Amino acid sequence: MKMEEMSLSGLDNSKLEAIAQEIYADLVEDSCLGFCFEVHRAVKCGYFFLDDTDPDSMKDFEIVDQPGLDIFGQVFNQWKSKECVCPNCSRSIAASRFAPHLEKCLGMGRNSSRIANRRIANSNNMNKSESDQEDNDDINDNDWSYGSEKKAKKRKSDKNPNSPRRSKSLKHKNGFSVCTSASNTLPLLFSSSGELSNSDPFKYNNSTGISYETLGPEELRSLLTTQCGVISEHTKKMCTRSLRCPQHTDEQRRTVRIYFLGPSAVLPEVESSLDNDSFDMTDSQALISRLQWDGSSDLSPSDSGSSKTSENQGWGLGTNSSESRKTKKKKSHLSLVGTASGLGSNKKKKPKPPAPPTPSIYDDIN
Amino acid sequence: MCKDYVYDKDIEQIAKETKEKILRLTSTSTDVSHQQFMTSGIEDKQSTCETKEQEPKLVKPKKKRRKKSVYTVGLRGLINLGNTCFMNCIVQALTHIPLLKDFFLSDKHKCIMTSPSLCLVCEMSSLFHAMYSGSRTPHIPYKLLHLIWIHAEHLAGYRQQDAHEFLIAILDVLHRHSKDDSGVQEANNPNCCNCIIDQIFTGGLQSDVTCQACHSVSTTIDPCWDISLDLPGSCATFDSQNPERADGTVSRDDHIPGIPSLTDCLQWFTRPEHLGSSAKIKCNSCQSYQESTKQLTMKKLPIVACFHLKRFEHVGKQRRKINTFISFPLELDMTPFLASTKESRMKGGQPPADCVPNENKYSLFAVINHHGTLESGHYTSFIRQQKDQWFNCDDAIITKATIEDLLYSEGYLLFYHKQGLEKD
Secondary structure (H helix, E strand, O other): HHHHHHHHHHHHHOHHHHHHHHHHHHHHHHHHHHHHHHHHHHHHOOOOOOOOOOOHHHHHOOOOOOOOEOOOOOOOOOOOEEEEOOOOOOEEEEHHHHHHHHHHOOOOOHHHHHHHHHHHHHHHHHHOOOOHHHHHHHHHOHHHHHHHHHHHHHHHHHHOOOOOHOOOHHOOOOOOOOOOOOOOOOOOOOOOHOOOOOOOOOOOOOOOOEEEOOOOOOHHHHHHOOOOOEEOOOOOOEOOOOOOOOOOOOHHHHHHHHHHHHHHHHHHHHHHHHOOOOOOOOHHHHOOOOOOOOOOOOHHHHHHHHHOHHHHHHOOHHHHHHHHHOOOOOHHEEEEEEEEHHHHHHHHOOOOOOOHHHHHHHHOOO | OOOOOOOOHHHHHHHHHHHHHHHHHHHHHHHHHHHHHHHHHHHHHHHHHHOOOOOHHHHHOOOOOOOOOEEEOOOOOOOOOOOOHHHHHHHHHHOOOHHHHHHHHHOOOOOOOOOOOHHHHHHHHHHHHHHHHOOOEEEEHHHHHHHHHHHHHHHHHOOOOOOOOOOHHHHHHOOOOOOOOOOOOOOOOOOOOOOHHHHHHHHEEEEEEEEEOOOOEEEEEEEEOOOOEEOOOOOOOOOOOOOOOOOOOOOOOOOOOOOOHHHHHHHHHHHEEOOOOOOEEEEOOOOOOEOEEEEEEEEEOOEEEEEOOEEEEEEEOOOEEEOOOOOOOEEEEEEHEEEEHHHHHHHHOOOOOOOOOOHHEEEEEEEEEEOOOOOOOOEEEEEEOOOEEEEEOOOOOOEOHHHHHHOOOOOOEEEEEEOOOOOO
């Protein structure tokens, strides 16, 4: 072989260089070329990237198959708050209400045309420019106008004809006679401490309570079985809310009942003391004797724990009663309080659930 | 010229086969040591480069690639905008047509409308992009709804609507807005549009009216986007127990004894119908009014065949929903219902054997179901991803579904895709 015959010493530097280069190239080729061909072939044939998957990314997009979750692993029904922008009016609308909004927005629905016609009619009548279109749309969008229309109509027809407040006499007199069949479902709104509130849909301007002056004993008794009865300081009228009305306390209710329907022994003091809004101590003593009577046992079951004895239970008559003391015309009530004995039976008439335990107590008293 | 190395597919195949032969030879050799030597030798040769795993890793780009087998890209919920479940189901079905997906995701649509914001095809394109974005929150298709209301006024309005009606309407608007994406206009046939919608959905329904007197046949071919099928139990009823089996070679993949199948419905659809003496048609050849029979067959099969089961019946003032369960197959062969099949049958021969056997085979990829009554109901859909993964789409909620869930569902709109043109 030629190579064996050669000796390195016989060569000059350039040739040595060349030989070294060649050897080097061979070595590099040996190590790299095979790999290069592999990769080249893989890329060309298309299988180079086949197994190259990113496990984290795979996990992100994995399909979830569990009850209660969708395939993305999310809980159902969390998309209620999605919003979109209406292409017509450029307002932000809740996605689930987009279709009804768009219908009105484009003026397509039956209601939309009705409203539009009405508006046109109104503007013709009032000679107004229709600049309030936007407002009307606002109203429409909330569906509130429809609701309020319906509600307004409904209210007018919904008045309870049996309600004592509906009685015509109410509007004209200061006081009125309460229907003995006063139902305990009087849906009345009025503010606390007797402030007249005209949010009452039935639009009673005069009184939102009952004047007890003209009430007969039976009426009072029956009234007190169904209504709160606490007398407002301002209007001097009895509260007609339910027996559990939150604006007055049970103490107040008890006090009122004692006042009206308590044992006759109380009467003299009651009469005198009722001039002012605060209780005199003498009165309190008299009333204390009537403490056995639980004025309205249907107030709450916890109230029924009143004792039978005549102990001074310290109901705080002073504090409570000061708010709800009666006015001048108290003498007429004397007759009322005298006939307190029928109270127990009245209680039985009460439709409200908690069975009054005190009738038995009361019976004992009497 | 470029001195690149080329790997010819056939030669690769030969090389692969040769390698396998060698391996087989070595494995059959009884001489263990010889075997070991041979295998190790081959392994050495192969592994000189491959064992160095680190090298390939260094060369490969750091892309995040995912195996397509089970993953959620391509599935996305749709928010119900207020009684729009019918629209959501149709959108789910349309966005899972592979050809349509390829068309839109490769931005092949060129808008021809004067204002692109009103173009429904542009909106479909962005819808496809949204559905395949990989986002997990449901999409809000309010723009689509708005455009549909603008372009298809009979659908405008906040109320429950029919999914089939919506499908026809949206295809119509898409067709009108596409006009001719391929750029080729056939001047001689103005009805022939080559837009993507027509390419995918339009089939040809052939109607043959045969005069009973002279037996001449008058043929018309109407384009159709779907096939509406009568159901047993409807007024146009047929007895599924004794279907008219003119063709005994019908393959019955969906046949459950006693239960009507989609194939039964199709057979009823393509039956020869005697038009009766009250509907005499003037025959052109014998120039007289004669009784005739009419038969429908498929002249041209679309790429995507949509079957509409007529579950909503209007008889006079009576309207009702027909809840009869119809079984439907995962794979459907439309050969028996072709016009060509009928013709060759009439000529007394076998169906033409020269056609590629798979040409008329379809596979199910979407089912839209209606739950409820005629007055008030809800639409949900089953969608297929990959070859056999099914998902239930209920507005914004997508869950995995089993094949049983699918096959026992009532079925209202059935979408089949021609085999061979699917990617998966």
